[in-house]
Amino acid sequence: MTKAESDALTDHLWRPMTQHQGLRGAAPNKMVSAKGCFITDQNGNRFLDAIAGLWCVNVGYGRTEIADVARQQMIDLNYLAPIMSSEPVIELAEKLQQLLGFQSHIYFSASGSEANETAFKIARQYHLQSGKSGERRFKIISRYRAYHGNTMGAMAATGQAERKIGYEPGPPGFVHVMPPYPYRAHPKLTAEEHGEECAHLLEETIIHEGAETVAAFIMEPLISGGGVIVPPDNYIPRVREICDRYGVLLIFDEVVSGFGRLGKMFGYEHWNTEADIFTFAKGLASGYIPVAATAVKEHIFEKFYGDPADMQHFRQINTYGGHPVASAVALKAIQIVEDERLDENASKVGTYMMDQLQQSLGDHPYVGEIRGKGMIMGIELVEDRETKIPLGDDKIMPVIGDCVRNGVILGRNSNTIPGRCNVLLIAPPLVLSEKEADQIVETVTAAMRRAID
Numbered sequence: 001m002t003k004a005e006s007d008a009l010t011d012h013l014w015r016p017m018t019q020h021q022g023l024r025g026a027a028p029n030k031m032v033s034a035k036g037c038f039i040t041d042q043n044g045n046r047f048l049d050a051i052a053g054l055w056c057v058n059v060g061y062g063r064t065e066i067a068d069v070a071r072q073q074m075i076d077l078n079y080l081a082p083i084m085s086s087e088p089v090i091e092l093a094e095k096l097q098q099l100l101g102f103q104s105h106i107y108f109s110a111s112g113s114e115a116n117e118t119a120f121k122i123a124r125q126y127h128l129q130s131g132k133s134g135e136r137r138f139k140i141i142s143r144y145r146a147y148h149g150n151t152m153g154a155m156a157a158t159g160q161a162e163r164k165i166g167y168e169p170g171p172p173g174f175v176h177v178m179p180p181y182p183y184r185a186h187p188k189l190t191a192e193e194h195g196e197e198c199a200h201l202l203e204e205t206i207i208h209e210g211a212e213t214v215a216a217f218i219m220e221p222l223i224s225g226g227g228v229i230v231p232p233d234n235y236i237p238r239v240r241e242i243c244d245r246y247g248v249l250l251i252f253d254e255v256v257s258g259f260g261r262l263g264k265m266f267g268y269e270h271w272n273t274e275a276d277i278f279t280f281a282k283g284l285a286s287g288y289i290p291v292a293a294t295a296v297k298e299h300i301f302e303k304f305y306g307d308p309a310d311m312q313h314f315r316q317i318n319t320y321g322g323h324p325v326a327s328a329v330a331l332k333a334i335q336i337v338e339d340e341r342l343d344e345n346a347s348k349v350g351t352y353m354m355d356q357l358q359q360s361l362g363d364h365p366y367v368g369e370i371r372g373k374g375m376i377m378g379i380e381l382v383e384d385r386e387t388k389i390p391l392g393d394d395k396i397m398p399v400i401g402d403c404v405r406n407g408v409i410l411g412r413n414s415n416t417i418p419g420r421c422n423v424l425l426i427a428p429p430l431v432l433s434e435k436e437a438d439q440i441v442e443t444v445t446a447a448m449r450r451a452i453d
């Protein structure tokens with residue numbers, strides 16, 4: 001990279017989640033191409049992307065068949081105002097409804113944050129148009145540790161204090177509850193008792209807020225960016241019962257867990273429980289193009305029928321919602337997941353990688369817990385396995401740096417919970433082979449061994 005190139009990168013580009021002081025005068029690596037699970041930089045170095053971009057490149061990099069679809073759609077119809085309908089967007093809505101398996105309507109936008117904002121607005125308007133007269137349900141309950149996006153409403157729902165420093169106050173009406181967190185649960189509780197305890201906390205919160213003020217509860221089936229936290233099996237079905245009991249809509253944020261990531265097409269399938277509203281992004285088009293969706297069950301959509309003058313319709317528009325190119329690309333990406341059974345591969349290779357990680361790192365003094373489902377794994381690092389004190393940045397950053405130097409890019413729950421950013425994140429493309437899984441395991445293991453030397 002020439003000096004001019006490095007200056008252009010460091011002088012003008014503002015990268016997310018980056019303290020630029022360390023980049024001054026440096027020449028950050030520029031990535032130039034990618035194929036399968038690997039990204040190549042300008043010097044020809046290859047990196048196994050063990051976090052699939054931002055856990056979104058489910059079908060892997062470099063799929064020319066997706067590029068072909070995008071090119072053709074750009075030639076045929078490159079844009080259409082979302083108040084009109086194109087063939088690809090109708091087809092995509094049909095496809096999602098077919099995959100979900102129940103009658104639904106799908107509203108499209110361009111990012112996970114927008115999909116969640118949309119869900120919140122739909123939930124509020126739904127209650128306004130269907131609740132008892134005088135009842136104004138507006139509160140959104142969400143969970144600590146969960147990430148739901150960066151826009152004001154989605155940030156307010158996010159339960160990660162470090163993501164909010166300097167940006168609050170957010171909009172009012174957002175309330176948080178603790179999620180199940182088996183690793184840090186009271187040791188006397190069984191997994192089931194802990195699941196019950198957390199569901200009970202949700203119920204108590206609804207009661208104490210006043211159920212008639214609570215519009216919706218949003219949750220990821222499995223907390224991803226907050227540290228890969230898998231709920232006990234009884235928790236999600238209990239949440240469903242509680243939401244039903246108090247007339248609270250249940251929203252599943254499937255932005256990460258959708259489209260094969262957890263080893264099934266959708267994450268919630270693991271718990272045989274459906275929500276009222278679902279949000280999708282990331283894996284929807286495997287990161288090939290920005291696209292997101294908010295799917296609502298028909299009983300919700302029906303409350304939006306009415307005379308135009310009654311203002312019962314959803315009064316939101318997104319310039320890039322229902323984009324024909326994005327829709328065509330999403331359709332192709334979903335087709336690849338189905339044709340190549342990538343959900344099954346995620347389950348098979350994910351289980352294999354989890355076993356390998358347990359074998360090679362399970363007894364490491366810094367490893368508190370290795371957990372996950374399908375092709376998403378977290379390694380919680382602690383100073384001491386008894387006290388579970390989180391491992392500090394000074395020990396974690398070198399592990400991540402060591403992995404990158406040896407060709408594997410990992411994630412971490414950075415800037416989430418104060419003092420608890422101690423989980424390494426692994427969520428490669430779903431096309432990962434066992435050989436590539438071995439490479440990840442060997443590289444992380446070697447880095448962890450060097451960390452204690």
Ligand SMILES: Cc1ncc(COP(=O)(O)O)c(C=O)c1O
Pocket residue numbers: 054110111112113114116147148149150220224225253254255256281282
């Ligand atoms: C669970 C979850 N929901 C929502 C979002 C927000 O998506 P976006 O970054 O596309 O706005 C993310 C992003 O990481 C996410 O992980």
